[in-house]
Amino acid sequence: MKLKSQIVGLPVISIVEVASLGKVEDLVINPDTGSVDYLVVEPEQWYKERRLLAMQDVAGIGEDAITTETGTNVVSVSSQPAAIELLQKNIKIVGCPVMTKKGRLQGTVDEILVDEQTGKIAACHWTAGDNGNNGLIPANLVITYGKEMLVVAEDFAANLVQDMAGLPTAAVRQPAEEKVKLQASQDPLQFFEDKQKQYLIGRIVTTDILSDEGEIIAEQGQRVTQDMVDRAVAADKFVELTLNTRE
Structure with a gap:
């Protein structure tokens, strides 16, 4: 989330x-x-x-x-x-006043919580203002996402949760069909690096890549190999190798 x-x-x-x-x-x-x-x-x-x-x-x-x-x-x-x-x-949600189904204005929304795998809004963070009350309004209590107002169930205030663990299961579930995408979002930078390693293999190095100690990691004109990638990662030169290759 x-x-x-x-x-x-x-x-x-x-x-x-x-x-x-x-x-x-x-x-x-x-x-x-x-x-x-x-x-x-x-x-x-x-x-x-x-x-x-x-x-x-x-x-x-x-x-x-x-x-x-x-x-x-x-x-x-x-x-x-x-x-x-x-x-x-022009639906913004953040900054919108909250109104109950029966027409009572009750504070505002100052944040939304998004499921990054599905894009679903899991909850809206509600604050009552001066009295200090606040909490998460689960998506199942939202009736309408309006341009200028969020309309919610009449008893929403009694069903606020204080953290993600308190949200309904449907709001935090991890569908099986999202398994691959979930793995990426759990550690997107590692996912990015793994994909880039696959992409680099076979490309041509355009300049010499050296470690900080002066050891050759890759020479200009060589084709990138898995061993070369591993040595670049170990020497913290992976980004430099990535930016200095061509097809």
Whole structure:
């Protein structure tokens, strides 16, 4: 599970190209499914349009980066009609007042908790303001994700939870069909490194790679081997090797 604040601001890294594709600026929420369908990625240049990464194309979300298989997964907003429709609905949740089914205003939402494997919103963090009451509103108590308001069950305050362990099983379950994706999201940077090692094998080294002690790890013109990759990792030169190869 990830908070919105833990996702926004992270760089998106492509596994195949070993490239940063820009930082996440916002989440695109689908109010009908109660899920994050896309991540908004900053434009390549300030004068260009923003781009999108579909949650289904996210390989993993870690503390330092979000990974996706290839840079082609990040696409222009204008190429995604479904995303444009959601953007026009402008569902933010964070900052919205909370209203019960019978029309009582009860505090505001200051965070959302997202299942990084499915994109589902597992809970909204609610705060009552001056009286200090707060807690997680499980998704099953949310009736409507509105543009300007979150509508919840009348008895939501009596069913708040204080941490993820208290959420309903459905909100934290790990479906079997998500096993591969789960492994990636549990340790996305390791997943990224493993994929990149596979990608490097057979590529041509474009400059000599030396250890800090001056020992040769790879010579210009050689093709990358598994042994070469292992030596680069051991010498903390894996990134340098990665950035200095060609097909």
